[in-house]
Amino acid sequence: MARRLTISLLVALMISGLFTFWLSQKMARNRNVVQAANTYVAAKRTIDPGETLKREDVALVEWPKAMPLSGAFNRVDDVVGRAALYPLGAGEPILDRHLAAPGSGIGLTGKIPSGMRAIALRSDEVVGVAGFLMPGTHVDVLVTYRDGTHPDPLTATVLQDAEVLAAGHQVQPDPTGKPSSVDVVTLLLSPEDAEKAVLATAQGSIHFVLRNGGDHEQAGAKPVALAELAQLPAQKPAMAVAPVAKKPKPDSKSWVVETLMGTKSSTESFN
Structure with a gap:
């Protein structure tokens, strides 16, 4: 009886030891997971x-x-x-x-990447697409101008998919999405596009066209003349007509007739 009791106690101690060992290993693994950061x-x-x-x-x-x-x-x-x-x-x-x-x-x-330029442009559209020109949006830039070979004003797209760095003095969009009126927009451009933007502002009035931020396709838009709005044939410039020189009239010949009556004489001229 005592022997059976001793064996039972030894088995219980072994089971308890194995359980304690398993539990300690599990806790160690959990500690390692927590520390793995x-x-x-x-x-x-x-x-x-x-x-x-x-x-x-x-x-x-x-x-x-x-x-x-x-x-x-x-x-x-x-x-x-x-x-x-x-x-x-x-x-x-x-x-x-x-x-x-x-x-x-x-x-x-600090927001200008290396090799890029930031240029501020003033638009005739002061509100700027109903106030939704915000930092981070993308726009096309259109210019309306006159050239010496066309009688009507022309509108052309000079820049496409330009990123807005700042709208007025704001460098971040309004957190509530509230539109704001701005008169100056700062664009992120390459040096070549910056030159185009400066030339466009010097030649005419510019406007910003808001585009989808995920749309980066370059459209092949051609300049539009005023006559095309009503689908009328474009007016051709009138050609200068040189004045026709008038020929001088030939000198008319005249005849003189002298009449003698006794001691008197008289003369008459006929053309």
């Missing part, structure tokens, strides 16, 4: 575009290692002193594309 720099508060990041604005946060973030920072010193290009929410990891390049300055200049 990346440390990234995140914003401690809401940060507006153009703000320069300070040390007290950011903090290190843990992020699941299974979900790595491309372009994230692991050191606070890597983001301090750089300007935000886009709004950042509290707790949001900061990525390299969110910040201006080191030493590039703050505000609009």
Whole structure:
């Protein structure tokens, strides 16, 4: 009887030991899962575009290692002193594309990629597509002008799919989507397109045409003349007619007849 009791106790101890070992291994694995995380720099508060990041604005946060973030920072010193290009929410990891390049300055200049130019254009359409010309939208630029070979004004598309960097003084769209009236729009252009924009403003009045942000197709639009609006034949410039020189009239001949009557004489002229 005592032997059976001893065996039962030994079996119970073995089972208890095995259970304890299994439980400790499981807890160790759970601890490893929790510790398997990346440390990234995140914003401690809401940060507006153009703000320069300070040390007290950011903090290190843990992020699941299974979900790595491309372009994230692991050191606070890597983001301090750089300007935000886009709004950042509290707790949001900061990525390299969110910040201006080191030493590039703050505000609009930090949003201009290398090799591109920003140019401000004033449009005759002050409201700008009912106020929906906002930063980040894409537009075509049309110019209405006159040339020396056509009697009617012409309208032509000079730029296509140009990105709006700023509308007035705004570099970010209104968070509520409220349209705003602007008189100056800043576009992001290549150096060649910037030259076209300057020439267009010097030759006539320009207008902005809003387009779908996902539509990047270049349309082959031709200039439109005033006569084409009513589908009338275009007027040809009148040709100058040289005045016809008048021929001088020939000199008319005249005859003189002298009449003698006794001692008197008289003369008469006939044409």
